[in-house]
Amino acid sequence: MKNLLELKEINKTFKIKGTSDSTILENINLHVKEGEFLAVLGPSGSGKSTLLRIIAGLIPSSSGTVSYLGKKIKGVNPGVAMVFQSFALFPWLTVLENVMLGLERKKISVEYKREKSMQVLDIVGLDGFENAYPKELSGGMRQRVGIGRALVSEPDILLMDEAFSALDVLTAENLRRDLLELWLDKKIPTKSIVLITHGIEEAVYMADRAIILSSGPATIIKNIDISLPRWRDRKSPEFLSYVDEIYSIMTKKKIPMTEMLVQTKKDLIIPSVSAGALTGFLELLEDLNEKIDLYKLADRFLMDMEDFLPLIEASALLHFTKVTEGDIELTEHGVEFARATVLERKKLFRQQLLEHIPFVQKMINILRSKSNKQMNIEFFEELQSQTFGEEIGQKQLDLLIGWERYAELIEYDDNKEIVYLEQSV
Ligand code: ADP
Ligand code: MG
Numbered sequence: 540m541k542n543l544l545e546l547k548e549i550n551k552t553f554k555i556k557g558t559s560d561s562t563i564l565e566n567i568n569l570h571v572k573e574g575e576f577l578a579v580l581g582p583s584g585s586g587k588s589t590l591l592r593i594i595a596g597l598i599p600s601s602s603g604t605v606s607y608l609g610k611k612i613k614g615v616n617p618g619v620a621m622v623f624q625s626f627a628l629f630p631w632l633t634v635l636e637n638v639m640l641g642l643e644r645k646k647i648s649v650e651y652k653r654e655k656s657m658q659v660l661d662i663v664g665l666d667g668f669e670n671a672y673p674k675e676l677s678g679g680m681r682q683r684v685g686i687g688r689a690l691v692s693e694p695d696i697l698l699m700d701e702a703f704s705a706l707d708v709l710t711a712e713n714l715r716r717d718l719l720e721l722w723l724d725k726k727i728p729t730k731s732i733v734l735i736t737h738g739i740e741e742a743v744y745m746a747d748r749a750i751i752l753s754s755g756p757a758t759i760i761k762n763i764d765i766s767l768p769r770w771r772d773r774k775s776p777e778f779l780s781y782v783d784e785i786y787s788i789m790t791k792k793k794i795p796m797t798e799m800l801v802q803t804k805k806d807l808i809i810p811s812v813s814a815g816a817l818t819g820f821l822e823l824l825e826d827l828n829e830k831i832d833l834y835k836l837a838d839r840f841l842m843d844m845e846d847f848l849p850l851i852e853a854s855a856l857l858h859f860t861k862v863t864e865g866d867i868e869l870t871e872h873g874v875e876f877a878r879a880t881v882l883e884r885k886k887l888f889r890q891q892l893l894e895h896i897p898f899v900q901k902m903i904n905i906l907r908s909k910s911n912k913q914m915n916i917e918f919f920e921e922l923q924s925q926t927f928g929e930e931i932g933q934k935q936l937d938l939l940i941g942w943e944r945y946a947e948l949i950e951y952d953d954n955k956e957i958v959y960l961e962q963s964v
Pocket of ligand 1: 554586
């Protein structure tokens with residue numbers, strides 16, 4: 540099949556007044572074939588929306604080219620239309636008028652625009668709602684309007700920016716199915732679809748191919764063909780193995796969890812998590828009472844993977860959990876902790892801290908060796924700054940002191956800026 544769209548060596552740098560330039564996209568090479576459904580995955584803030592806007596010609600790239608049907612694009616790309624996460628409807632326009640906006644640039648009569656828009660409303664399941672206003676519609680129906688507005692111009696390529704992310708689970712699933720059906724059964728002339736998403740399952744369910752972006756700046760780190768017949772069964776082993784594969788690529792690139800644990804023990808970076816949050820997280824895992832896929836864990840609580848990562852990392856660091864290839868489970872210590880009383884928990888936490896965080900051992904040894912069992916905080920700040928630099932060192936120390944206080948290893952006097960060894964230690 541021929542290439543509909545081709546990106547060559549796309550770079551994007553934003554120049555922000557008063558700060559240094561920041562490069563968001565680096566050397567992106569990408570093509571979209573006719574008949575293809577491409578998913579673009581990547582951490583939030585990595586530049587997915589920026590990439591889509593460049594494809595649509597809504598913003599220029601800093602260098603590189605976008606071609607549609609072999610021709611370089613200058614300005615708006617005539618072959619694409621966009622669907623947004625936020626629906627982006629005009630509240631003062633009716634459903635029909637919002638859809639007609641998709642034909643704004645076409646030189647056709649208003650009557651014909653109206654007629655075409657009515658047809659599209661029928662196709663996207665909004666027959667009878669043409670005179671309603673967006674505020675009268677549910678989220679799912681609003682996004683149907685958003686999709687209708689994109690489809691009405693009969694684009695070769697439909698660009699979707701997290702188009703299902705703002706919808707509740709069931710609504711999103713319905714809309715995904717409906718859209719896939721329209722496309723697979725050729726009820727719409729759209730040839731190819733590019734879907735930006737941070738949902739791994741969504742990508743594996745819908746796409747023929749997925750690319751995974753890294754962040755800071757975004758480069759394509761992996762291209763995966765998803766060769767599963769449709770319709771796809773989310774519970775089949777083949778489906779799950781794609782999900783696992785993508786999952787482990789994404790998390791490894793973001794935080795090399797296991798590497799970090801083995802290699803750099805003495806310069807550990809402590810994830811920014813309070814003892815209280817960690818406790819809650821371990822209770823939650825204990826409640827689930829099973830080994831669970833990390834992405835499912837996030838899905839289950841409607842959270843982004845990224846919100847969970849510090850908790851996962853901190854719990855693994857203290858050996859309360861074990862993470863292997865995308866699965867997380869409580870260790871024996873973790874189970875014990877989750878089931879323990881408040882006092883027992885403090886004791887267990889203390890054990891794990893002393894055993895697995897070398898800097899905690901160091902602090903305690905220093906305090907023990909002093910006859911008055913105290914030390915000014917500056918001393919420890921200095922030690923941390925030497926390893927991590929001043930700013931991160933300070934943060935790391937704050938976190939550790941929080942954990943040590945919870946574990947009743949030390950006490951800290953804010954005013955005097957003095958750290959004391961707890962009497963029982
Ligand atoms: P994603 O869609 O993957 O979450 P975006 O493409 O929205 O990421 O943004 C990527 C990065 O580019 C972010 O750090 C964002 O702050 C930055 N960015 C996006 N648009 C602009 C802009 N117009 N000016 C400066 N920085 C921007
Ligand atoms: Mg985005």
